[in-house]
Amino acid sequence: MSVPAITDVLTGKHPVGEPITVQGWIRTRRDSKAGISFLAIHDGSCFDPIQAVVPNDLENYQNDVLKLTTGSSVKVTGTLVESQGKGQSFEIQATRVEVLGLVDDPDTYPMAAKRHSIEFLREQAHLRPRTNIGGAVTRVRNTLAQAVHRFMHEKGYYWISTPLITGSDCEGAGEMFRVSTLDMENLPRDDKGAIDYGQDFFGKETFLTVSGQLNVETYCCALSKVYTFGPTFRAENSNTSRHLAEFWMVEPEIAFADLGDAATLAEEMLRYVFKAVLEERADDMAFFQQRVDKTVIERLESVVKSEFVRMDYTDAITILQNCGKKFENPVSWGVDLNSEHERYLAEEHVGGPVVLQNYPKDIKSFYMRLNDDGKTVAAMDILAPGIGEIIGGSQREERLDVLDNRLAEMGLDKEDYSWYRDLRRYGTVPHSGFGLGFERLVAYATGIANVRDVIPFPRTPNSASF
Amino acid sequence: MSVPAITDVLTGKHPVGEPITVQGWIRTRRDSKAGISFLAIHDGSCFDPIQAVVPNDLENYQNDVLKLTTGSSVKVTGTLVESQGKGQSFEIQATRVEVLGLVDDPDTYPMAAKRHSIEFLREQAHLRPRTNIGGAVTRVRNTLAQAVHRFMHEKGYYWISTPLITGSDCEGAGEMFRVSTLDMENLPRDDKGAIDYGQDFFGKETFLTVSGQLNVETYCCALSKVYTFGPTFRAENSNTSRHLAEFWMVEPEIAFADLGDAATLAEEMLRYVFKAVLEERADDMAFFQQRVDKTVIERLESVVKSEFVRMDYTDAITILQNCGKKFENPVSWGVDLNSEHERYLAEEHVGGPVVLQNYPKDIKSFYMRLNDDGKTVAAMDILAPGIGEIIGGSQREERLDVLDNRLAEMGLDKEDYSWYRDLRRYGTVPHSGFGLGFERLVAYATGIANVRDVIPFPRTPNSASF
Numbered sequence: 001m002s003v004p005a006i007t008d009v010l011t012g013k014h015p016v017g018e019p020i021t022v023q024g025w026i027r028t029r030r031d032s033k034a035g036i037s038f039l040a041i042h043d044g045s046c047f048d049p050i051q052a053v054v055p056n057d058l059e060n061y062q063n064d065v066l067k068l069t070t071g072s073s074v075k076v077t078g079t080l081v082e083s084q085g086k087g088q089s090f091e092i093q094a095t096r097v098e099v100l101g102l103v104d105d106p107d108t109y110p111m112a113a114k115r116h117s118i119e120f121l122r123e124q125a126h127l128r129p130r131t132n133i134g135g136a137v138t139r140v141r142n143t144l145a146q147a148v149h150r151f152m153h154e155k156g157y158y159w160i161s162t163p164l165i166t167g168s169d170c171e172g173a174g175e176m177f178r179v180s181t182l183d184m185e186n187l188p189r190d191d192k193g194a195i196d197y198g199q200d201f202f203g204k205e206t207f208l209t210v211s212g213q214l215n216v217e218t219y220c221c222a223l224s225k226v227y228t229f230g231p232t233f234r235a236e237n238s239n240t241s242r243h244l245a246e247f248w249m250v251e252p253e254i255a256f257a258d259l260g261d262a263a264t265l266a267e268e269m270l271r272y273v274f275k276a277v278l279e280e281r282a283d284d285m286a287f288f289q290q291r292v293d294k295t296v297i298e299r300l301e302s303v304v305k306s307e308f309v310r311m312d313y314t315d316a317i318t319i320l321q322n323c324g325k326k327f328e329n330p331v332s333w334g335v336d337l338n339s340e341h342e343r344y345l346a347e348e349h350v351g352g353p354v355v356l357q358n359y360p361k362d363i364k365s366f367y368m369r370l371n372d373d374g375k376t377v378a379a380m381d382i383l384a385p386g387i388g389e390i391i392g393g394s395q396r397e398e399r400l401d402v403l404d405n406r407l408a409e410m411g412l413d414k415e416d417y418s419w420y421r422d423l424r425r426y427g428t429v430p431h432s433g434f435g436l437g438f439e440r441l442v443a444y445a446t447g448i449a450n451v452r453d454v455i456p457f458p459r460t461p462n463s464a465s466f
Numbered sequence: 467m468s469v470p471a472i473t474d475v476l477t478g479k480h481p482v483g484e485p486i487t488v489q490g491w492i493r494t495r496r497d498s499k500a501g502i503s504f505l506a507i508h509d510g511s512c513f514d515p516i517q518a519v520v521p522n523d524l525e526n527y528q529n530d531v532l533k534l535t536t537g538s539s540v541k542v543t544g545t546l547v548e549s550q551g552k553g554q555s556f557e558i559q560a561t562r563v564e565v566l567g568l569v570d571d572p573d574t575y576p577m578a579a580k581r582h583s584i585e586f587l588r589e590q591a592h593l594r595p596r597t598n599i600g601g602a603v604t605r606v607r608n609t610l611a612q613a614v615h616r617f618m619h620e621k622g623y624y625w626i627s628t629p630l631i632t633g634s635d636c637e638g639a640g641e642m643f644r645v646s647t648l649d650m651e652n653l654p655r656d657d658k659g660a661i662d663y664g665q666d667f668f669g670k671e672t673f674l675t676v677s678g679q680l681n682v683e684t685y686c687c688a689l690s691k692v693y694t695f696g697p698t699f700r701a702e703n704s705n706t707s708r709h710l711a712e713f714w715m716v717e718p719e720i721a722f723a724d725l726g727d728a729a730t731l732a733e734e735m736l737r738y739v740f741k742a743v744l745e746e747r748a749d750d751m752a753f754f755q756q757r758v759d760k761t762v763i764e765r766l767e768s769v770v771k772s773e774f775v776r777m778d779y780t781d782a783i784t785i786l787q788n789c790g791k792k793f794e795n796p797v798s799w800g801v802d803l804n805s806e807h808e809r810y811l812a813e814e815h816v817g818g819p820v821v822l823q824n825y826p827k828d829i830k831s832f833y834m835r836l837n838d839d840g841k842t843v844a845a846m847d848i849l850a851p852g853i854g855e856i857i858g859g860s861q862r863e864e865r866l867d868v869l870d871n872r873l874a875e876m877g878l879d880k881e882d883y884s885w886y887r888d889l890r891r892y893g894t895v896p897h898s899g900f901g902l903g904f905e906r907l908v909a910y911a912t913g914i915a916n917v918r919d920v921i922p923f924p925r926t927p928n929s930a931s932f
Contacts, residue, residue, distance in 0.1 A: 003722065005622050005690070005691075007622070023690075023721075023722040023895070024690070025688075025893050026893075043689075043690045043721075044624075044688050044689030044690050044691075045622060045689070045690060045691070071892045071893040072893045073893040073894065073895045075722075100893070100894065100895050100896070101864070101890075101892075101893045101894035101895060102893070103891075103892050103893055104891040104892060109892055111892070125684075126684040126885040126886075126888060126889070127684070127688075127888065127892070129684065129685050129688035129689055130687075130688040134688070135688065135689060138624055138626070138685065138688075138689060139624060139689075141625075141627075142624040142625050142626075145615075145625050146615060146619050146625065149611075149612060149615050150616075153612050156471050156473070156511060158510075158604055158605060158608040159607075159608050159611050159612065160604070160608075160922055161607075161697070161714055161921065161922060162922060162923065163712060163922070163923040163925060163930070163932070164630070164697050164699075164712055165643075165699075165711070165712050165925050165930055166930065166932075167930045167931065167932075168932075177631075177645045177646065177647055177667065178644075178645070178646050178647065178648075178650070179643045179644070179645060179674065180643065180644050180646070181643060181644065181701045184644070184653065184661050185661065187650065195650050195651065201643070201701055201703075201711065201927060201928075202711075202925065202927070202928060202929060202930035203927075203928035203929070203930075204930065206930050208645065215922065215923060215932060218591075218592040218593070218595065218922075218932075219595050219604065219922065221596075222491075222510050222593075222595035222596040222600070222601065222604075223509075223510030223511070223595055223601060223604060223605075224471070224489075224490070224509045224510050224511060225471075225510075225511070230696070230697065231627070231630050231696065231697065233630075233631075235647045235667055237667075245631070245667065245668075246629060246630055246631050248627055255489075255509075256469065256489040256541075256566075398567070419592040419932055420592075422592060422593065423592070424567075425569075425570040426537045426567075426569050426570060426575055426577070426593070427491050427492075427537040427538045427539040427566070427567045427568070427569055428539065428566065428567035429489070429539045429566050429567060430566070455627065456626055456627060456628060456629070456681065456684075456685065457628065457629040457681060459629060459631050459668065461667060461668070461669075462667075462668060462669035463668060463669070464629070464631055464632065464633045464668035464669075464670070464672050465633065466629070466632075466633075466634075466681060466684075466885055
């Protein structure tokens with residue numbers, strides 16, 4: 001434990017000329033004709049490995065050092081010296097190499113030192129963090145998560161852990177996973193022959209939540225500035241590069257705030273977290289730029305610098321109708337926009353992120369605040385070039401009578417929302433919030449095309465391995 | 467949104483003598499005989515409300531101000547002045563009071579200004595954050611969570627989001643929630659008549675995880691220092707003050723580390739997060755000290771200052787056998803310790819937190835590292851006075867042959883653990899980690915006796931409201 005992380009050694013935090021010990025895994029071993037071996041050792045603390053130069057007069061050179069292959073674990077002791085080679089700051093003149101673990105049958109080791117397809121790595125989700133891309137994604141994902149918490153904390157927001165198991169399908173979306181401990185082979189029945197969920201663990205039917213929003217609103221209406229950052233679930237049979245059955249969401253909720261305030265917070269947050277990635281993970285971003293997406297650094301820099309364009313849905317429809325482009329799905333006022341429309345607006349019309357706002361009420365949720373025109377609601381989507389919708393938010397309907405009308409219009413029973421209605425009965429306040437899909441954020445920041453490759457163990461239809 | 471948080475106003479961040487607007491909820495209204503009303507307004511940003519002094523010559527004094535009751539929401543404008551009253555730093559001489567929302571039927575408002583039992587508040591989980599205790603718990607919980615992430619980040623650990631939905635019951639504990647989208651009224655059957663989970667969402671039986679440990683070990687064996695901080699689930703029918711069906715866990719995992727290293731990290735983490743609470747939430751801690759537990763501040767200060775005593779299980783058994791105290795459950799080498807034993811050790815014998823280590827292998831999990839005596843494993847529990855076990859951890863068995871023997875001894879099929887075994891086949895390293903139950907941590911820090919009162923919406927047997 002007193003052994004330094006390789007990132008600290010490579011960034012000059014260890015004195016040159018002094019003894020040093022590092023621990024890690026072999027990325028590559030190269031043997032020179034002069035009888036010297038070069039070990040590239042990584043420990044995951046940064047993108048680069050450190051080089052250890054191993055002379056062949058070590059007593060275990062033949063028996064141990066020459067057996068090291070990619071993935072073997074070692075403890076190397078020696079002297080830290082400035083590196084003569086290009087691209088490396090420091091290296092170790094090794095005086096001792098202790099093998100901790102070899103690789104069982106190196107020829108079949110799935111993570112052998114060569115380029116693997118991203119699909120193959122997905123099947124080896126337990127080993128892929130050992131690769132360059134797996135390590136880089138993990139570090140950038142961590143930086144984004146830490147930056148989200150730090151941003152919120154600095155702004156005075158409190159983190160709220162909303163429940164995952166819920167008795168209500170509040171969004172009315174319906175595509176939820178059931179949570180149960182009933183014996184499936186002997187389901188209890190009530191006297192009418194229906195399944196008796198009264199005997200289930202929670203005494204009723206329960207599901208995995210699709211959003212923490214309604215719950216976090218209760219804390220917003222007490223602590224003013226709050227956010228969730230936790231897992232959410234959709235039992236949607238979507239086999240796309242943008243969907244996961246289990247994913248993480250960030251959901252801030254702001255009291256005394258309108259839709260514009262929520263859009264401003266979203267914009268500030270994206271700028272803050274991308275700046276953190278550019279500053280803290282220059283090593284990993286250089287890799288993504290080189291191997292995954294040539295424009296990825298430029299794209300993040302542009303978000304950090306530019307103001308987001310705000311555009312009304314109604315204006316967007318006019319733009320799409322008059323742009324002269326032929327879309328697969330025809331556009332008219334009232335339709336929900338498809339990915340092709342969203343990408344045209346962000347990528348071609350604006351050339352940057354767009355806050356699209358004030359959507360027709362009929363394509364949005366009951367809790368969104370009705371605008372004075374009676375036709376639209378104070379909802380927004382933030383569309384980013386290359387990925388489409390990354391954030392969805394709204395001002396919430398704080399007027400009890402309007403909320404009740406909306407519930408009735410949508411055929412929802414207001415008794416099911418009694419606790420949500422209480423927030424409007426007792427000291428109601430204007431409030432707004434949004435949801436950010438965390439995996440879409442990581443995909444956007446790294447240039448990786450599929451959200452399955454930016455979460456450690458993806459859950460998708462027919463797949464819950466590991 | 468340009469309105470300041472009340473915490474900033476009370477701590478002197480707003481210039482005295484200048485105009486000011488605040489927004490929040492009425493805690494109390496008091497009317498003097500002289501025709502002045504005093505409003506205590508809180509916005510959740512800190513424990514204290516700010517006082518607004520409202521003269522009766524405001525044009526809406528009769529119609530609005532005199533209707534304000536506890537829980538009403540207001541926007542108050544005036545001048546910030548130094549307070550003449552005791553205990554308050556600043557107050558507002560109001561020139562305008564705008565009512566945002568009244569309380570529907572104040573006589574039945576559940577959060578009226580009086581002391582409520584903690585059990586009553588639990589039934590009103592959507593409104594309890596508006597109370598003194600609800601707000602204080604939320605802020606302390608937030609400080610602890612932020613401090614956990616900050617501590618880990620500063621130490622170079624990467625946050626890993628391990629999956630919640632899992633196909634494996636890796637701990638062998640068995641008490642798991644099933645996750646399914648099968649139609650319960652029309653369960654698909656295979657040709658042998660058994661339920662065909664092949665038709666379920668993930669193509670097999672799936673459950674909610676009981677721990678992220680086995681998954682996070684895969685990232686530890688690539689990035690060296692990692693941790694999880696996420697929800698975990700136990701379908702245990704435990705109606706105690708220490709158990710929840712859904713709770714949050716922090717699980718660090720350290721490569722190249724033994725049990726002692728894990729204990730040191732746990733100790734440093736507890737010290738760090740309690741120091742953060744004492745420094746950042748002095749207001750809320752003063753409240754807990756006064757209303758909940760007279761010793762709570764002292765207890766946290768003592769953890770911050772003292773070294774944890776480390777004690778072998780075997781020595782603990784001797785101590786318990788010779789202490790002259792009569793226990794309900796008799797003590798002998800090999801038994802699992804009960805709460806009465808743990809509390810005796812922490813509260814009476816040591817008088818502070820104890821790291822109890824090297825337990826008999828037969829009462830511990832298969833993945834814990836076998837000690838050289840062949841009888842005990844490198845496991846630890848950290849016991850805290852007043853709450854008992856708060857952390858459980860171990861060094862993990864990194865030797866494939868020993869691990870396989872343990873799996874066989876415990877009747878587990880090694881095929882089910884193939885990906886876990888791969889970590890031992892490919893560059894295995896010594897590694898250790900622990901799990902910290904986050905709600906137990908919040909309970910310990912606040913002095914609150916029941917974990918149901920330190921999580922926003924508790925899930926327990928027969929209860930999943932809101």
